[in-house]
Amino acid sequence: MKIVVVGVGKFGEYLAKAxxxxxNEVTVVDTDFDGKETLINNEDINYIxxxxxxxNVLIEAGVQNCEILISSMSGDSDNIVCSLIAKKLGAxxxxxxxxxxxxxxxxxxxxxxLGLSMSINPEFLTAxxxxxxxxxxxxxxxxxxxxxxxxxxxxxxxxxNALKNLTVEQxxxxxxxxxxxxxxxxxxxxxxxxxxxxxxxxxxxxxTGKRKxxxxxxxxxxLISGKTxxxxxxxxxxxxxxxxxxxxxxxxxVKIIELDxxxxxxxxxxxxxxxxxxxxxxxxxFLYEEGIEKCDAIVSLTxxxxxxxxxxxxxxxVGVPKIITKINHINLNGIEKxxxxxxxxxxxxIAANQVVKYVxxxxxxxxxxxxxxxxxxxxIFEIIEFSVKENFKGIDKxxxxxxxxxxxxxCGIQRGKHIIYPTGNDKIKIHDIVLIISKxxxxxxxxxxxxxK
Numbered sequence: 228m229k230i231v232v233v234g235v236g237k238f239g240e241y242l243a244k245a246x247x248x249x250x251n252e253v254t255v256v257d258t259d260f261d262g263k264e265t266l267i268n269n270e271d272i273n274y275i276x277x278x279x280x281x282x283n284v285l286i287e288a289g290v291q292n293c294e295i296l297i298s299s300m301s302g303d304s305d306n307i308v309c310s311l312i313a314k315k316l317g318a319x320x321x322x323x324x325x326x327x328x329x330x331x332x333x334x335x336x337x338x339x340x341l342g343l344s345m346s347i348n349p350e351f352l353t354a355x356x357x358x359x360x361x362x363x364x365x366x367x368x369x370x371x372x373x374x375x376x377x378x379x380x381x382x383x384x385x386x387x388n389a390l391k392n393l394t395v396e397q398x399x400x401x402x403x404x405x406x407x408x409x410x411x412x413x414x415x416x417x418x419x420x421x422x423x424x425x426x427x428x429x430x431x432x433x434x435t436g437k438r439k440x441x442x443x444x445x446x447x448x449x450l451i452s453g454k455t456x457x458x459x460x461x462x463x464x465x466x467x468x469x470x471x472x473x474x475x476x477x478x479x480x481v482k483i484i485e486l487d488x489x490x491x492x493x494x495x496x497x498x499x500x501x502x503x504x505x506x507x508x509x510x511x512x513f514l515y516e517e518g519i520e521k522c523d524a525i526v527s528l529t530x531x532x533x534x535x536x537x538x539x540x541x542x543x544x545v546g547v548p549k550i551i552t553k554i555n556h557i558n559l560n561g562i563e564k565x566x567x568x569x570x571x572x573x574x575x576x577i578a579a580n581q582v583v584k585y586v587x588x589x590x591x592x593x594x595x596x597x598x599x600x601x602x603x604x605x606x607i608f609e610i611i612e613f614s615v616k617e618n619f620k621g622i623d624k625x626x627x628x629x630x631x632x633x634x635x636x637x638c639g640i641q642r643g644k645h646i647i648y649p650t651g652n653d654k655i656k657i658h659d660i661v662l663i664i665s666k667x668x669x670x671x672x673x674x675x676x677x678x679x680k
Contacts, residue, residue: 228590229293231256231318233279233309234300237555238324238349238575240266242297245579246586247271250671254288279309282316291317294589295344297582299324311341320344320589322582326351328468328497345585349578354469356577357551360570361455361524362477363438365445365549367431367570370601372612372662373641378438379409379601379610383569384430389449396422406436406444407648409638409664410608417608417666419634433603435610435638435662437646455523455549456480461508461538462529463490466553466574468497470526475500484508484517508538524549532556539568576602590673597674598660608666610638613675615659620679627651630680634666 228251232243235257246253254273277284296313298306303325310321322345359369366380395408411418412431460467463485471481482502485491491505506513525542527535532554539552551570587597599612621629639662640647
């Protein structure tokens with residue numbers, strides 16, 4: 228599929244690489260490629276230097292023949308205009324990154340008026356993922372699939388954990404197969420487990436299940452804790468605005484720490500039920516005065532990765548139960564374990580996953596289509612949601628009789644209104660929606676038949 232990406236910031240660069248890895252023909256447009264050596268040296272990506280608002284530059288990039296144009300320049304208005312020009316030039320589909328909170332309530336009107344196929348808001352998507360994680364006790368992170376019917380959560384196994392040294396099979400029996408341990412991260416490797424796989428201290432385990440069954444699992448495992456009530460957000464960013472509004476709607480008490488006085492005044496005008504505090508988060512005495520040790524959760528959302536890590540490490544040292552940290556540079560991922568941080572989130576990765584999902588869905592419209600995709604563990608494994616159509620090779624066979632590729636696991640099936648935790652004796656039927664977990668490697672899973680031999 229021919230795709231043009233306009234704007235090479237963190238989001239544009241990561242997205243271009245992800246789309247190339249999906250075997251798409253990608254052309255990137257930007258006014259300045261200085262500092263983008265790794266992207267420029269990728270021989271599978273085409274480059275056009277120029278302004279994405281210039282129709283001649285867009286024509287040179289081939290938008291008139293492209294399937295999708297994605298505009299990810301720094302300004303929302305630039306992205307809207309670029310998408311409009313591309314549509315007029317002949318681009319079949321256009322996606323614009325639109326981030327300002329002021330546009331949120333008008334986004335559907337903007338999409339319909341300009342013919343946008345999709346708008347993408349990394350900050351809003353990130354806030355929603357953080358809010359979901361905070362809503363589940365002890366989860367490091369949480370993602371919903373099957374239209375919210377099933378969650379995927381992550382947990383860190385510590386020395387006092389009741390699951391320590393148990394096998395996956397033993398845990399399943401204890402919980403009567405009401406959840407599935409679908410992946411284990413261990414020392415920068417991922418294990419797609421079988422029943423004999425043992426859980427050890429230090430593992431990060433990923434679990435699929437319905438919300439009520441996950442809560443039962445947390446209770447049986449003695450991992451349940453009180454609900455999150457008091458949240459401190461460090462940094463008054465766009466993500467902070469979206470997150471604060473969402474958390475207050477969920478009944479939580481939210482406090483934002485922001486150094487810039489002008490920004491504090493702006494935040495106070497749009498966040499009526501949030502306490503805005505002007506102060507320096509690097510001052511430990513100040514954080515004590517604001518009751519950091521009494522918080523149920525700390526979310527560090529400044530624009531500086533190193534500062535976010537330091538603030539989170541301090542929160543861990545004073546015993547804050549849940550710590551979530553924003554990190555923009557991919558090469559810093561994996562630091563959460565060393566720094567004792569519960570979860571690291573990267574907005575442009577979250578947003579790029581949404582675009583890749585959309586692209587896959589377009590490609591697979593005639594086969595078993597990809598409805599959702601999410602990458603985990605610094606892009607070492609993924610969970611994919613597929614709608615089953617009549618061309619799937621494994622229809623009406625027992626799962627145990629289907630010859631799957633290595634490191635593939637069926638971790639959930641939706642049939643009508645029912646959720647099935649699959650065993651070897653279950654069957655996959657036409658119109659089912661299935662969750663597939665797979666290691667990310669040389670194998671590219673574009674459709675459901677790609678997971679069977």
